[in-house]
Amino acid sequence: MTSLKSDFLQILTERDFIHQATDLEGLDAKMAALEKEGPTSAYIGFDCTGTSLHVGSLVQIMMLRWLQKCGHKPIVLLGGGTTRIGDPSGKDESRKLLTDTDINRNMDGIRSIFDQFLTFGDGQNDAMMVNNAEWLDKLEYIEFLREIGTHFTINRMMTFDSVKLRLDREQPLTFLEFNYMILQAYDFMELGKRYYCALQMGGSDQWGNIVNGMELGRRAAGLSLFGLTTPLITTADGKKMGKTADGAVWLNEDSLPAYDYWQFWRNTQDADVGKFLRLFTELPMDEVRRLEALEGSEINDAKIILADEATKMCRGEKAAAKANATARETFVQGGAGADLPTVVIASGVFDGGIPVVDLFVEAGLGSSKGEVRRLIKGGGAKINDVKVEGPEQMVDESAFGEGQVKLSAGKKRHALVKLG
């Protein structure tokens, strides 16, 4: 890559954020002119398909954060309107249609995430959040077709992956979904007109949608727009990043406690440490290079730093410190950290003792008694770090040395039970 002049693109390149970009030099020149011409604003759209976003969206969010750090203006576009259509990109089947109340609820959840990562306000490079329902809901069909529809040919639309893949696999694509890209294109143009937004970023599956928006903006409004996509982030063994046993790794505290979030990063594979440090932390590159070069068990230090940094950003300094402390106490000192999932059980329940099996289910370390029984059979269940010998074992109040009991299912899952 030839030398880039703008800080923003320089950083993005160095940290491997960029998969494809339109006219990188042109964009670079525009962004480098920051001091004279003011900040460039750029947007990323997020559909409101769930109450939270997961780490899959984190690359995108990090880009907005860097954008702001470099003195530009990030725009978060919530897809209040487009979510009512459903993006067919990268999906074999159309998604179930969401109700408006679902969408509104989801929007609230998602909104709260961005407060962690960006600074919102009215200043020149403060972030802003907009909802595309604001303009999409008002569109008039015939008028829209005449003004916008004339700029799209079916011939070209058929060549875009989101459409082509679906058709190639002989999967149905509804007319509703077919319109998604047009509406997203319209968004880009609208943001260009309203807020001088010149750049749209997104995941690699958004390339087609982004390019469409650029072309529409140019043809229909004479705007000069740019597009940039991130690579699909996969783990070293080729899986899509961000799925764990219990599902997605959510960014919202409500959906995933900070301790688990921290653990997710802590359990990164060796081979991914460098990549993740680049993308998901703001550590200087020298530091990243030093950390990823660590070998053997030393790389664990790098993973801890990764977990600290990532958690700090998403959940705040305190939560990160707490998660770190809990992990240290639990794993290094073999104790029980305060941040472990905790269940309070009325002390009366223990009169005469209760079966271990029930206790584990109660503590959320197993979804059924059978599952816990199997765990015990496999030798994976421990109480206060003592292996549970058999499923018939009973637990009574004598186990509560300091008012709590630590239960472990395997090496990584722990929970505390307290008397209440």
Place this chain on the structure above:
RNA sequence: GGAGGGGUGGCCGAGCGGUUAAAGGCACCAGACUGUAAAUCUGGCCUCGUAUGAGUACACAGGUUCGAAUCCUGUCCCCUCCA
């Protein structure tokens, strides 16, 4: 509208009257090895039960049969081809 094919456990996918709680694979969980890694090996993977076992289960509802995921009837859903 017509003709045909199909709906099996989280997913893929065998089975097509009893030997089927249902092959195999993936995913997942635990153990061993380690470094809270990867790879590998071992065990597990519907619910209840210490267990012999029992209860549910192969889209849904009925029926035939000593016995059905397997045969029949109806319903719902999906796909393909034709118009």
